[in-house]
Amino acid sequence: MYIIAGLGNPTKEYNGTRHNVGFDAIDAIARKYKIDVDSKKHKGIYGTGYVEGYKVILVKPQTYMNLSGESVREFIDYYKVDPEEELIIIYDDIDLDVGQLRIRKKGSAGGHNGIKSIISCLGTQNFNRIKIGVGEKPKHMDLADYVLGHFSKEDKSTVNESIDHVITAVELMITKDADAAMNIYNQKVR
Secondary structure: OEEEEEOOOOOHHHOOEHHHHHHHHHHHHHHHOOOOOOEEEOOEEEEEEEEOOEEEEEEEEOOOHHHHHHHHHHHHHHHOOOHHHHEEEEEEEOOOOOOOEEEEOOOOOOOOHHHHHHHHHHOOOOOEEEEEEOOOOOOOOOHHHHHOOEOOHHHHHHHHHHHHHHHHHHHHHHHOOHHHHHHHHOOOOO
16 A cells, blocks of 8 residues: 655645645546545545555645644554555655656655655655656745745646656556656656
8 A cells, every 4th residue: 555645735825836736746646546535534635546556545634734744644654554665755846947857765855844844753764755846946036935836827837747747657656666767757857
């Protein structure tokens, strides 16, 4: 069983923001595999189903970004999954060009508060993650304003295309391993 958690902020005002691309990715996976993500438990909204024959729990923590680890930890504990093998976190990254993907099996939070919370709550940096590039913030802009802002029409189109690649990356990570997905997606957007 795999827990796949997309990070974001609850409430409608954050829909479509850069910080919520993790939620958007979960919604896309749910659509493709016809998984209803509408149950509430463990400080999150979730749905259970199958991706390529493997049981998955799709999770959107409802704790707000900075406390994402609380929800993720509760799901890990309840379903007794190994976070180093059976957890995939999907989230935004301002250090990557818009739409660029980067897959990692471990690492620091890199300044991302949602990942800081997960590392703190799990007590490990060793878990699979898919970063979706949202572009570097303009120098004159506050970081919070940038990540809580909306994409331009062109950037939104690029991100939607990359979310299709996220689905394929998740499939590879589940059916093969993270290395298989890394070999394909850890490169610059063409």
